[in-house]
Amino acid sequence: MRRQVPLILCFLFGIVMMLVEFSPHPVSEGLRAEVIEWDLIIGPFALVIGVVTLVHTHWIRIRRRVEHWQYSYLVFIGMIVMVAFGLPMGPKNGGNELPKWLEWFKWFKGPENEVFVWFFDNVQVPMEATMFSLLAFFIASASYRAFRARTLEATLLLAAAVIVMIGNAPIGDVLWNELSPVGENIPSTARQWILDNPNLSSRRGIILGVSLGVISQSIRIIFGIERSYLGGGD
Amino acid sequence: MISKKLILFLFLLAVVFGPSCTIAIAQEAPADVDTRWFHTGKIWIFLSVVLFSCAIIFSIYRARGGGDIFIRRIAGLEAVDEAIGRSTEMGRPILYILGLGQVGDVATIASMNILGQVARKTADYETPLRVPCNDPIVLNVVREMVKAAYLDEGRPDAYSEDDIFFVTESQFAYAAAVDGMMVREKPAAVFLQGTFYAESLILAETGNSVGAIQIAGSDSDSQLPFFITACDYTLIGEELYAASAYLSREPMLLGSLKGQDYGKFLIFAGIVLGVILELVGITWVSTFFKEV
Numbered sequence: 001m002r003r004q005v006p007l008i009l010c011f012l013f014g015i016v017m018m019l020v021e022f023s024p025h026p027v028s029e030g031l032r033a034e035v036i037e038w039d040l041i042i043g044p045f046a047l048v049i050g051v052v053t054l055v056h057t058h059w060i061r062i063r064r065r066v067e068h069w070q071y072s073y074l075v076f077i078g079m080i081v082m083v084a085f086g087l088p089m090g091p092k093n094g095g096n097e098l099p100k101w102l103e104w105f106k107w108f109k110g111p112e113n114e115v116f117v118w119f120f121d122n123v124q125v126p127m128e129a130t131m132f133s134l135l136a137f138f139i140a141s142a143s144y145r146a147f148r149a150r151t152l153e154a155t156l157l158l159a160a161a162v163i164v165m166i167g168n169a170p171i172g173d174v175l176w177n178e179l180s181p182v183g184e185n186i187p188s189t190a191r192q193w194i195l196d197n198p199n200l201s202s203r204r205g206i207i208l209g210v211s212l213g214v215i216s217q218s219i220r221i222i223f224g225i226e227r228s229y230l231g232g233g234d
Numbered sequence: 235m236i237s238k239k240l241i242l243f244l245f246l247l248a249v250v251f252g253p254s255c256t257i258a259i260a261q262e263a264p265a266d267v268d269t270r271w272f273h274t275g276k277i278w279i280f281l282s283v284v285l286f287s288c289a290i291i292f293s294i295y296r297a298r299g300g301g302d303i304f305i306r307r308i309a310g311l312e313a314v315d316e317a318i319g320r321s322t323e324m325g326r327p328i329l330y331i332l333g334l335g336q337v338g339d340v341a342t343i344a345s346m347n348i349l350g351q352v353a354r355k356t357a358d359y360e361t362p363l364r365v366p367c368n369d370p371i372v373l374n375v376v377r378e379m380v381k382a383a384y385l386d387e388g389r390p391d392a393y394s395e396d397d398i399f400f401v402t403e404s405q406f407a408y409a410a411a412v413d414g415m416m417v418r419e420k421p422a423a424v425f426l427q428g429t430f431y432a433e434s435l436i437l438a439e440t441g442n443s444v445g446a447i448q449i450a451g452s453d454s455d456s457q458l459p460f461f462i463t464a465c466d467y468t469l470i471g472e473e474l475y476a477a478s479a480y481l482s483r484e485p486m487l488l489g490s491l492k493g494q495d496y497g498k499f500l501i502f503a504g505i506v507l508g509v510i511l512e513l514v515g516i517t518w519v520s521t522f523f524k525e526v
Binding site for chain 1: 267268269271272273276279281283286287290291294309311338340343344346347352353369370371373374375378379384396399400401403404405406407409410432433435436438439452455458460462463464470471472474475476478483486487490491493494497499501
């Protein structure tokens, strides 16, 4: 029973939602909107689960004194500070309309909830930007390995990459037009040809395969053939 | 476009409530209410979904009867045993990353299916399996799956709930946390399976730098080049969805792969036919696909 009910629900919702996709009738549209709303309702429960498991994980780390356990305190400090400033006085929580018992908090908040926004803009955003910027260095190291011309494929990749890079940089066309007597803007034309023909064809091949794979996987799930995601083998 | 039924409805209301109401209705009538039960413009998509589904169901039905089903060798999936064996020999953990997808994403479900198979093997070999999650619902499903896999293998004592944990929902904070784990714990094998975005290369390059054997798989075509560059094996596109069937070798799952191949064959035949007809000046195939 524990597995049959989810399987029946999966089958019903799978078939109904697929049919709804092909029906513009207001009843279908309403059903779709309703199910999306149900999906949204799960969100807050997920948040509670997330917070509980995060607290549990880091509490265990501190209690067992595992390696670098001290950093778990930072998780708690960050969480408490952001919740303390965000929850009672967040922009989506009534703005300046605080209940009387929370009015003494106002001096923290300011008219535009500056403290919460300050923490977000000056702590979280720079840290995320730092991680994102690492990507530039990783692209360089990955490219170095990929473009070592050891095999025929790697050589082709290197040649295509060089053409695309030169075609992308405006100086490529300028130099070509100045130095070469043959044709105009050849680097950017060649770059566009590579992107529009071999590149796009391979991408479309992958997308077709993915689409068929998604349909196949969905059928397996809807008909209960693939059920390992429910836990257990059979 | 207002349908005939809606116009009739507005007319009846106007008759019942008089001319003053007519103006109000005319002003507030919805601009576009489609009362058709079937969108005729999507008929070809519907038919192709039905045709393809029938091919898959037929293949599954045939596979139930037994018989040998040939599935081409997928290097990335053949390497799963090698990766787990390597981790066991080195005494280091396996890191399984499910990506940033949610539990409703097909790629995440495919990734969880692979994880189930990997967990069975780690249970056998007693190799630690670490799974950092970025979605609390995925976390709970994964815990149940891995626990069931360990129970099925008769090793419930080897299962540790603390090894499957929630990190954060923030994309780059998640990447930073997982990178930190890689650098500190130096896993011998890293699995990157599921939906990935800009963090894909950050994770894959860090895994490469710690010397882990890496098996990646994603349906995000924009991230595949990064994985191919930085990982030892990459499951490209539909190989991710085929992995569960490939690893479990269940006839019914393998049958669905055969149906998938029939679909690919049909598309391939359509492309070849279209190219040939275009070359000889017959354009109805391309016109048909443009209209669809």
